[in-house]
Amino acid sequence: MASTAPSPTRMRYLPVVAQLAFAAAALSVPFFLSGGSYLLYVATQLGVYVVAAIGLNLLAGYVGQVSLGHAAFLAIGAYATALLTVDHQWSFWAAAVVGIVLSAGLGVLMALPSFRLTTWYFAFITLAFALVFEKMIVEWRGLTKGFAGVIGVPPPQFFGFELGQKALYWLVAGTAIVCFLIVRNMVKSRFGRGFVAVRDTPAAALAAGASPQRLKMLGFIVAAAFAGIAGAFFAVQKTVVTPDDFTADFSIFFLLTVVLGGLGTLWGPVFGALVFFLIPELLHGLESWRMLVYGCILLVLMLFAPQGLVGALNAGVRRLTARPRGAPGAAAATSAAAPVAHPPIAGAALAVEGLKKRFGGVAALDDVAVRAGPGTCCAIVGPNGSGKTTLLNVVGGFYERDEGTVQIDGRETRGMSAQAVAGLGLGRTFQTPRLLNDLSIVDNVLLGAFTRERAWLPEIVLRLPRARREAAALRAEALGYLDFVGIADRAEDLASEVPHGQQRLVEIARALMGGARLLMLDEPAAGLSMVELDKLEQLISRIRDLGATVVIVEHHLDLVASIASHVIVLDRGRVLAAGAPSEVFADPAVQRAYMGERAVQGAPAS
Numbered sequence: 001m002a003s004t005a006p007s008p009t010r011m012r013y014l015p016v017v018a019q020l021a022f023a024a025a026a027l028s029v030p031f032f033l034s035g036g037s038y039l040l041y042v043a044t045q046l047g048v049y050v051v052a053a054i055g056l057n058l059l060a061g062y063v064g065q066v067s068l069g070h071a072a073f074l075a076i077g078a079y080a081t082a083l084l085t086v087d088h089q090w091s092f093w094a095a096a097v098v099g100i101v102l103s104a105g106l107g108v109l110m111a112l113p114s115f116r117l118t119t120w121y122f123a124f125i126t127l128a129f130a131l132v133f134e135k136m137i138v139e140w141r142g143l144t145k146g147f148a149g150v151i152g153v154p155p156p157q158f159f160g161f162e163l164g165q166k167a168l169y170w171l172v173a174g175t176a177i178v179c180f181l182i183v184r185n186m187v188k189s190r191f192g193r194g195f196v197a198v199r200d201t202p203a204a205a206l207a208a209g210a211s212p213q214r215l216k217m218l219g220f221i222v223a224a225a226f227a228g229i230a231g232a233f234f235a236v237q238k239t240v241v242t243p244d245d246f247t248a249d250f251s252i253f254f255l256l257t258v259v260l261g262g263l264g265t266l267w268g269p270v271f272g273a274l275v276f277f278l279i280p281e282l283l284h285g286l287e288s289w290r291m292l293v294y295g296c297i298l299l300v301l302m303l304f305a306p307q308g309l310v311g312a313l314n315a316g317v318r319r320l321t322a323r324p325r326g327a328p329g330a331a332a333a334t335s336a337a338a339p340v341a342h343p344p345i346a347g348a349a350l351a352v353e354g355l356k357k358r359f360g361g362v363a364a365l366d367d368v369a370v371r372a373g374p375g376t377c378c379a380i381v382g383p384n385g386s387g388k389t390t391l392l393n394v395v396g397g398f399y400e401r402d403e404g405t406v407q408i409d410g411r412e413t414r415g416m417s418a419q420a421v422a423g424l425g426l427g428r429t430f431q432t433p434r435l436l437n438d439l440s441i442v443d444n445v446l447l448g449a450f451t452r453e454r455a456w457l458p459e460i461v462l463r464l465p466r467a468r469r470e471a472a473a474l475r476a477e478a479l480g481y482l483d484f485v486g487i488a489d490r491a492e493d494l495a496s497e498v499p500h501g502q503q504r505l506v507e508i509a510r511a512l513m514g515g516a517r518l519l520m521l522d523e524p525a526a527g528l529s530m531v532e533l534d535k536l537e538q539l540i541s542r543i544r545d546l547g548a549t550v551v552i553v554e555h556h557l558d559l560v561a562s563i564a565s566h567v568i569v570l571d572r573g574r575v576l577a578a579g580a581p582s583e584v585f586a587d588p589a590v591q592r593a594y595m596g597e598r599a600v601q602g603a604p605a606s
């Protein structure tokens, strides 16, 4: 019987066909409208807004930095273009470049507070900035001409020819398409995975060796530069630039556009701008009813599609094309990749001495020593609150230590950031899996390769051969790692869709993808079924036997007894006992402190 489900190949090409069709439709608009028409003017303005919204969506949707001051970036692009062309007779192109550079520079400044502030505090700062900036434009009369604004911005010239309204439209629409493609190529690359990690789980970004600060900075620069471009077009399209054009309302309009269009979706800003800019324009004839109808549309959307237009559409498509569990599909596609015969791993030795860490009055670690060598598994056990996770966090560079030494492969890690420690070959998993829920399983694994990718941003944006080759090779490798941990059939599923036990395996695959030579697992058996536990035990044993150094924090003592050659028991931050599992678990002090008197009889023998 012929299947009615859309074929995976057809589904894969659908977005490309849709993108081409949309671009063709956008570029053909001037063929249906006359040169001086109001609609062409509106369509050009829409294109300008799309450019700005695409940038804001990258920043707010992907990097998670909600900015309520986007209008300021546009204002810089617009005023620079207007002032340089009107007062100094610069060409549009040179003036626009200055506007874009200045706007990107402001983006750098705006990025700085985001390094320290949480999302909402940062949003308030940007709102305050937008309000101050609005006043500044008015008050700095000597430069901006105050309320009067800059009048008579000339149209761009191209080889001596003045661009008419149709040509300007094509220029704006072409720029919007280019901006869309830049963002599309970026978010599909390691930068996109890094952005989402910074947004959803910065610890996972750090563990993968990615710098949240640099990624935020990149997001701000791109968003601000796009707004600068939009501002330059805004100036020539309107021919007048005044402070009223760049109020805080304008910033809020952009945020509304990307949120209601679908925050963090590629098409969100495009459809958002289309709907939320065009609707009030098209409702012009309704006069006073216009805003009421507009408000009702927004309300309905917020109620029925809180994830935005495109977010709701994507969710619908996912539901329609969902593959029944166990049916061939992505499973068949991924299992076709040859199972990886993993080469040996050159394990990195861990040596910790005299480690101390206090949180106020609590001594979370007090003179702790750990030694683990390649091809061995060292288990850290102890009651809740005994300092196990703190130990992993200090070794991983997530917390600064108070005293002591930590050496990975003989290198002292004092003063190193978490991403620098990851660069020494440390891979880790977390007590609660830190996955990028909106990305596929294979993308989650690919995050692990963040620092291994060599293609530069321009190569990625332009999809040059090296970037494409590298992306294909890494993807094949990631699928291999999913095969290795036994979940290749879930490669294309969203991380949020896979069960808890498999999420833990994804984290292990991600660490291996990052080239982990010292693997630290924080309670990997928590919440697993007996079958999953068996598989986990085999997997960790395989990784250890390949030569990696494994350090495992675990409450499941049977698992510890079967895979660890050395056990360290922590109790209130101090090492209570250390040695082979059989000795340690037989120690009455350990039995009393950790397992309690009643459990002593049930302790594993070895």
Ligand SMILES: Nc1ncnc2c1ncn2[C@@H]1O[C@H](COP(=O)(O)OP(=O)(O)OP(=O)(O)O)[C@@H](O)[C@H]1O
Pocket: 359, 362, 363, 364, 382, 383, 384, 385, 386, 387, 388, 389, 390, 391, 431
């Ligand atoms: N960021 C922090 N700020 C303040 N106190 C902390 C912090 N992290 C850990 N602690 C404290 O340090 C001590 C050790 O905590 P830690 O999470 O390392 O224990 P654990 O052995 O991993 O416990 P569990 O088995 O419950 O995960 C606890 O008293 C905890 O409250």
